[in-house]
Amino acid sequence: MADSLQGPAAAPAAVELRGLTKRFRHVVANAGVDLRVEPGTIHGVIGENGAGKSTAMKMLYGLYAPDEGQILVDGKVCSWRTPQDAIRAGIGMVHQHFMLAGPYTALDNILLGAEPSPSWAGFLPRSLRPVDRSAARARLQKLSEQYGLPVDLDAPIERLPVGIQQRIEILKLLYREARVLILDEPTAVLTPQEVIALFENLRKLKAEGKTIIIITHKLKEVMSFTEKVTVFRAGRVTGEVETAKTSPQELANLMVGRKVVLSVEVPPQPPLGPPVLELDSVALDRRHGKLDGVSLQVRAGEVVGIAGVEGNGQSELMQAILHPRDPGCRSSGKVRVLGQDVTANTTAEIKDLGVGLVPEDRHQEGLLLERPMTENFLLGLQRSPRFASGGFIRQDELEQACRNAIREYDVRPAAIDLELGRFSGGNQQKVVIAREFERKPRFLIAAQPTRGVDVGAIEFIHQRILRARTEGAGVLLVSSELDEVLALSDRILVFYDGRVAGEFKRGECTEREIGLLMGGGS
Amino acid sequence: MNAAETGAWALLIQLAASTLRVSTPLVLAALGGLASERSGVINIALEGMMLVGALAAAIVTHSTASPWLGVGAGMAAGALLALLYGLCVIRLRSDQIVAGTAINLLAAGIAPFVCKVLYGATGQTPSIGIENRFQSGPTWMAFALVLAVAAWLRWTPSGLWVRFAGEHPEALSTAGIRVNRVRWAGVVLSGVLSGLGGAALSIQLSSAFSRNMTAGRGFMALAALIFGKWRPVPTALACLLFGFADAIQIRLQGVVLWGSEPVPVQFIQILPYVVTVLVLAGLVGQARAPRALGQFFDRG
Ligand SMILES: Nc1ncnc2c1ncn2[C@@H]1O[C@H](COP(=O)(O)OP(=O)(O)O)[C@@H](O)[C@H]1O
Ligand SMILES: [Mg+2]
Numbered sequence: 001m002a003d004s005l006q007g008p009a010a011a012p013a014a015v016e017l018r019g020l021t022k023r024f025r026h027v028v029a030n031a032g033v034d035l036r037v038e039p040g041t042i043h044g045v046i047g048e049n050g051a052g053k054s055t056a057m058k059m060l061y062g063l064y065a066p067d068e069g070q071i072l073v074d075g076k077v078c079s080w081r082t083p084q085d086a087i088r089a090g091i092g093m094v095h096q097h098f099m100l101a102g103p104y105t106a107l108d109n110i111l112l113g114a115e116p117s118p119s120w121a122g123f124l125p126r127s128l129r130p131v132d133r134s135a136a137r138a139r140l141q142k143l144s145e146q147y148g149l150p151v152d153l154d155a156p157i158e159r160l161p162v163g164i165q166q167r168i169e170i171l172k173l174l175y176r177e178a179r180v181l182i183l184d185e186p187t188a189v190l191t192p193q194e195v196i197a198l199f200e201n202l203r204k205l206k207a208e209g210k211t212i213i214i215i216t217h218k219l220k221e222v223m224s225f226t227e228k229v230t231v232f233r234a235g236r237v238t239g240e241v242e243t244a245k246t247s248p249q250e251l252a253n254l255m256v257g258r259k260v261v262l263s264v265e266v267p268p269q270p271p272l273g274p275p276v277l278e279l280d281s282v283a284l285d286r287r288h289g290k291l292d293g294v295s296l297q298v299r300a301g302e303v304v305g306i307a308g309v310e311g312n313g314q315s316e317l318m319q320a321i322l323h324p325r326d327p328g329c330r331s332s333g334k335v336r337v338l339g340q341d342v343t344a345n346t347t348a349e350i351k352d353l354g355v356g357l358v359p360e361d362r363h364q365e366g367l368l369l370e371r372p373m374t375e376n377f378l379l380g381l382q383r384s385p386r387f388a389s390g391g392f393i394r395q396d397e398l399e400q401a402c403r404n405a406i407r408e409y410d411v412r413p414a415a416i417d418l419e420l421g422r423f424s425g426g427n428q429q430k431v432v433i434a435r436e437f438e439r440k441p442r443f444l445i446a447a448q449p450t451r452g453v454d455v456g457a458i459e460f461i462h463q464r465i466l467r468a469r470t471e472g473a474g475v476l477l478v479s480s481e482l483d484e485v486l487a488l489s490d491r492i493l494v495f496y497d498g499r500v501a502g503e504f505k506r507g508e509c510t511e512r513e514i515g516l517l518m519g520g521g522s
Numbered sequence: 523m524n525a526a527e528t529g530a531w532a533l534l535i536q537l538a539a540s541t542l543r544v545s546t547p548l549v550l551a552a553l554g555g556l557a558s559e560r561s562g563v564i565n566i567a568l569e570g571m572m573l574v575g576a577l578a579a580a581i582v583t584h585s586t587a588s589p590w591l592g593v594g595a596g597m598a599a600g601a602l603l604a605l606l607y608g609l610c611v612i613r614l615r616s617d618q619i620v621a622g623t624a625i626n627l628l629a630a631g632i633a634p635f636v637c638k639v640l641y642g643a644t645g646q647t648p649s650i651g652i653e654n655r656f657q658s659g660p661t662w663m664a665f666a667l668v669l670a671v672a673a674w675l676r677w678t679p680s681g682l683w684v685r686f687a688g689e690h691p692e693a694l695s696t697a698g699i700r701v702n703r704v705r706w707a708g709v710v711l712s713g714v715l716s717g718l719g720g721a722a723l724s725i726q727l728s729s730a731f732s733r734n735m736t737a738g739r740g741f742m743a744l745a746a747l748i749f750g751k752w753r754p755v756p757t758a759l760a761c762l763l764f765g766f767a768d769a770i771q772i773r774l775q776g777v778v779l780w781g782s783e784p785v786p787v788q789f790i791q792i793l794p795y796v797v798t799v800l801v802l803a804g805l806v807g808q809a810r811a812p813r814a815l816g817q818f819f820d821r822g
Contacts, residue, residue: 063696084698093696101690102813111699112686115679128679 012075092178272301545765569740575720599716
């Protein structure tokens, strides 16, 4: 490398990765990654789940040490042992899963690791100097005004909505005077309104001279907010393009390595069968979250989509269907599943009727991240005669089923003994879906089925859901992605404030009409 | 004031003083447990650390006639055992319950062995003269330490790091602080404090080390920690509750409660343990442990 320390005539890149390679036990996560980010720009990084985007950024942030390759910041070769070194060089990162401790205040979460202390305390070792919270607070107030990021610094994190938590993460970087901000899948957890607010903030940051690297899988966002895009596939960079000169289709193809179908191909609807879900004036009266006399029906052979801004009763609806016995989930009203009154049944009994469930938060409700794939696959099936006999698990049978699922659902890496937390989000979701389809459900509940999942996997999951419908199952789809609801549903119910605010048939409505109802208009 | 009233007052004051004294080892060990568990490391080895602390304090006090050196030895012995524990659970990632149990067994085995080697067959150290024993020093220290630990957790960077290490170690790590270093500090501190608690047991509350003299106090300290929701002041109050039961128990030994015979002493002596069980079973309510308690941290 002749030009190792200085680029040619042009200003040096804010950040440059050269031939970065990182191996984990089972996988090569990055194989010779090259990336160049110009100062003062918003740079997109896209790629399928498991493509190695997070790994590359974690190396840039000093969390992982590269096995090979170089990291350059402002044209200078850097090597760091901990994130502290990277932070000092002006690099900051907002992680895909927020790095905030729930019980502690926003202020403490922000100043962690960069605690200011009063000047008189200089004689003490750093770790024992009193924390000067008022100095930190003053600085943060200035920063949040400058960048338009208001937060309540004294609130415990767990009481704040996700959008605000993200704001706190961004403030954390600004507080450390980061010049390069890396955001890993920042929009995966946000509502459409929050996404818009986020990008407004990012534009403001850019105007103040910050460089922003944003990892995402949403092509729409890449197209409208970035200047350049780097595409990852299977641990390599497959393209670095200027946003203005590319198209969503080209990016999708680079990501997946083949032509992908961006629009969903909906097969003809099978004849409608008997109802698989009937709700009659189901109500829930609680301080947070409520249901206000919801009546609806899902019949075999149709997909019913629930649209709405998150927090308008969708989660409560799911809970009422799955835990009708629990007065904390349903105060009144009837629930019938597959023709049977289930108001007195347990969740296990309900699922055994033939219900498949893709839960809205797979980490909390669907998976054990510290356990291997095999055990996760067994969850809820542990009593089925196929996998259990005489009180023992039939290990061979289970492993065989997992291998089949890996093949059929294209789960990567193909390691049935690897703990599930090591899989990427999309691959975790594929494990959930494989498991739930193992039950051959006649009623499928799919909540946020593609949250935190990339294009290739989204296409796959959508096809699966539609295939269940073709095979005669009834599907209840709950999603905060309006595009998804519009593409898959035969009927759409709009939720607002715990009730059904409107109903449409496929093709009988516009995005605008639904958007109005979602916002509480009529 | 009549004689009966004066007697009642005297009894109460005696009971209070006695409560403070017998709570001392509990408070110290519980603070040790707090340092370790808030940083994310379960510590059922408090019992063993107390035991070696008690032993080392008794031996050194007996041979140097200095209780201060004895206390230092107790803390050092506790710290040494804590280093071994840290090696197992932080470095080698063994299961914390299993390793903790092993440490307790090790301590229970070492103590009589050392006694035998040093003093012949007794399993007990020789008695220490009253002039070389503490009267109230460790008690004052214990309660000052409660406030010190509370202030440390709240007001210093290292206190903040300990709390994050137990609650969200990834957040700490991404903030550039090494989680396992913080945990090492927590574990070693737990050894120092439990060792001090053990020293209080052998050279303040009694005049020698005797076999199994901790008698489950390490576990009681853990119970107090849970009852106190892993916070210093409530934890100390819980220790006082257990100490109070212990003080009453001592008071009731040999007293005729009903009929003509005193209640057998063995029944009286279980009182603190019954209180512990009742507290843990009934009163704890929604205690929320540090989120990452018991999980080893791996940087990937
Ligand atoms: N700490 C780790 N240990 C083992 N494998 C890992 C680890 N982190 C990531 N991987 C693997 O490396 C690959 C790339 O992961 P990642 O960088 O998270 O992908 P992306 O962010 O693009 O979805 C995946 O196959 C993942 O399972
Ligand atoms: Mg990622």
